[in-house]
Amino acid sequence: MKSIKIIAMAVIAVTLCTGIFAQTHDHSQMTSTKTESIKVWGNCDLCKARIEKAAKIDGVSKAEWNKDTKALTLVYNPTVVTSEEVQKRIAAAGHDTEKFKADDKVYDNLPGCCHYDRKK
Numbered sequence: 001m002k003s004i005k006i007i008a009m010a011v012i013a014v015t016l017c018t019g020i021f022a023q024t025h026d027h028s029q030m031t032s033t034k035t036e037s038i039k040v041w042g043n044c045d046l047c048k049a050r051i052e053k054a055a056k057i058d059g060v061s062k063a064e065w066n067k068d069t070k071a072l073t074l075v076y077n078p079t080v081v082t083s084e085e086v087q088k089r090i091a092a093a094g095h096d097t098e099k100f101k102a103d104d105k106v107y108d109n110l111p112g113c114c115h116y117d118r119k120k
Helices: 002-024 047-057 081-092 104-108
Strands: 036-038 061-067 070-077
Touching: 002 070, 036 081, 047 061, 047 070, 070 081
Parallel strands: none
Antiparallel strands: 036 070, 061 070
């Protein structure tokens, strides 16, 4: 009987300590995400795959490009990566963004179906 009381008291003590820890845990270290819509030029499903692959780097939790609207929905952690870094990666893959133009040689090497009308 004595051992049952000791076990019960230990369970209660652990439960109370866990509850106290949960109340005093520092949540300031939790990171927030930022959602942004970025214009990225392309035409087809090959473009979609290439753009999304280029955008998915450390700090990016979601990158989804819509070929009809030419909009990339980007969800990222701004303490890890910036929108500009992601856009540079996309431009390096051959697709113009709002802020960065793809290198002409890289663009020229895209499959024909991926050649979109470029800004002058």
